[in-house]
Amino acid sequence: AAGIPAKEFVPTQEDYAKIYNEIAKRLVEFDEYDDGSYGPVLVRLAWHASGTYDVETKTGGSNGATMRFQPESDHGANAGLKAARDFLEPVKEKFPWISYSDLWILSGVCALQQMGGPVIPFRPGRSDRDISACTPDGRLPDATKEHKHLRAIFGRMGFNDQEIVALSGAHALGRCHTDRSGFDGPWTFSPTMLTNDYYKLLLNEKWSWKKWNGPAQYEDKTKALMMLPTDMALVKDREFKKWVDKYAKDQDAFFKDFSDVVVKLFELGVPFKQEERWVFKVVE
Ligand code: DDH
Structure with a gap:
C-alpha cells in the first residue's frame, strides 16, 4: 500500500x-x-x-x-x-x-x-x-617474463611461492588465442576438465621454442600443446619446482591447495x- x-x-x-x-x-x-x-x-x-x-x-x-x-x-x-x-x-x-x-x-x-x-x-x-x-x-602478470616478475606481481596480491604454483594449475584449462593475447594453443589435452595435467606436462614433456612469427612461447614434440615463458619459470626456479613436483604426483594435494588459494x-x-x-x- x-x-x-x-x-x-x-x-x-x-x-x-x-x-x-x-x-x-x-x-x-x-x-x-x-x-x-x-x-x-x-x-x-x-x-x-x-x-x-x-x-x-x-x-x-x-x-x-x-x-x-x-x-x-x-x-x-x-x-x-x-x-x-x-x-x-x-x-x-x-x-x-x-x-x-x-x-x-x-x-x-x-x-x-x-x-x-x-x-x-x-x-x-x-x-x-x-x-x-x-x-x-x-x-596482472606479463606472460613474457620470469620468476622475479611472478614473485613481484603475486607478492603484491599477498601470495607466496606455493600459492603461485597452485594458482597456476588453472592453466590445465582453456587456451591462448592469437586474437587475444597473441599466444596460441592449449596447455593440456583436456582443456575443459580441471586436472593436475599442467604440472605433469611441465615436468614430463620436452619443451622447445616454437618457431613462428608470434610472441615467444614453448611447444611440445607433438606441437599440439603450449607453455608460456611464465609457465616454464615454474620448473626453472628451484623453489617453484618443488611445488610443481608435489602437485604432479598428487592430484588431491593440488585440489586441496587450489581450492584454498582460489x-x-x-x-x-x-x-x-x-x-x-x-x-x-x-x-x-
Ligand atoms: Fe592465465 N593466461 N595466466 N591464469 N588463464 C591465459 C589464459 C588463461 C597468464 C597468462 C595467460 C593464471 C595465471 C597466469 C587462466 C587462468 C589463470 C592466457 C591466454 C594468457 C596469456 C589468453 C588468451 O589468449 O585468450 C600468466 C602470465 C599467468 C601467471 O603469470 C601466473 C591464473 C593464476 C589463473 C587462475 O584462474 C587462477 C585460464 C582459465 C585461461 C584460459 C582462458 C580461455 O579463454 O580459455
Missing part, C-alpha cells in the same frame, strides 16, 4: 544456488564455444577481476567489477574477456539483485566445479563500484559482512 516501504529483498543461499544452477545450465547449453565450454573464460574473468588487488593500498580486487568500464576493459591482459561478460549478461537480467562483482566470482566458482574441479566455497558481499575504482594497467584470490579486498561460506552442489 502507498506509504509503506517495500520490504528489502535479502537473498539466501537458495537464491544464490539458483544463479549457480542457471550458469551451469548455460555452460551445457552453449557448448559450441571454443573447446566446447565457456568455463575456462569464466574462470579467467573471475581471476582478472580479483588479481588486480594490491595489499599495500588495498585497491583492486573482485569488489567493484570495474572491468565493465574503459580503461580497464581495454587493458591488454583483459582482451577477450568480453565473451565471458556477455555470456553472463542474461543471467544478470534474470537475477538483477546480484552485483556484477558477486556474479563474476560465482561464475568462476561454478565453472571450476562444473569442470571437475574441487569444491570452491563462496560467500557474497561484493558491491559494484564506479569507474573511479578502475585499477591502473600492469597489475578462495583467497576471489576474496581479496572484499569487505564481507558474512563469515559463513556456502558450498553449491555440482549440477550433473
Whole structure:
C-alpha cells in the first residue's frame, strides 16, 4: 500500500544456488564455444577481476567489477574477456539483485566445479563500484617474463611461492588465442576438465621454442600443446619446482591447495559482512 516501504529483498543461499544452477545450465547449453565450454573464460574473468588487488593500498580486487568500464576493459591482459561478460549478461537480467562483482566470482566458482574441479566455497558481499575504482594497467602478470616478475606481481596480491604454483594449475584449462593475447594453443589435452595435467606436462614433456612469427612461447614434440615463458619459470626456479613436483604426483594435494588459494584470490579486498561460506552442489 502507498506509504509503506517495500520490504528489502535479502537473498539466501537458495537464491544464490539458483544463479549457480542457471550458469551451469548455460555452460551445457552453449557448448559450441571454443573447446566446447565457456568455463575456462569464466574462470579467467573471475581471476582478472580479483588479481588486480594490491595489499599495500588495498585497491583492486573482485569488489567493484570495474572491468565493465574503459580503461580497464581495454587493458591488454583483459582482451577477450568480453565473451565471458556477455555470456553472463542474461543471467544478470534474470537475477538483477546480484552485483556484477558477486556474479563474476560465482561464475568462476561454478565453472571450476562444473569442470571437475574441487569444491570452491563462496560467500557474497561484493558491491559494484564506479569507474573511479578502475585499477591502473600492469597489475596482472606479463606472460613474457620470469620468476622475479611472478614473485613481484603475486607478492603484491599477498601470495607466496606455493600459492603461485597452485594458482597456476588453472592453466590445465582453456587456451591462448592469437586474437587475444597473441599466444596460441592449449596447455593440456583436456582443456575443459580441471586436472593436475599442467604440472605433469611441465615436468614430463620436452619443451622447445616454437618457431613462428608470434610472441615467444614453448611447444611440445607433438606441437599440439603450449607453455608460456611464465609457465616454464615454474620448473626453472628451484623453489617453484618443488611445488610443481608435489602437485604432479598428487592430484588431491593440488585440489586441496587450489581450492584454498582460489578462495583467497576471489576474496581479496572484499569487505564481507558474512563469515559463513556456502558450498553449491555440482549440477550433473
Ligand atoms: Fe592465465 N593466461 N595466466 N591464469 N588463464 C591465459 C589464459 C588463461 C597468464 C597468462 C595467460 C593464471 C595465471 C597466469 C587462466 C587462468 C589463470 C592466457 C591466454 C594468457 C596469456 C589468453 C588468451 O589468449 O585468450 C600468466 C602470465 C599467468 C601467471 O603469470 C601466473 C591464473 C593464476 C589463473 C587462475 O584462474 C587462477 C585460464 C582459465 C585461461 C584460459 C582462458 C580461455 O579463454 O580459455
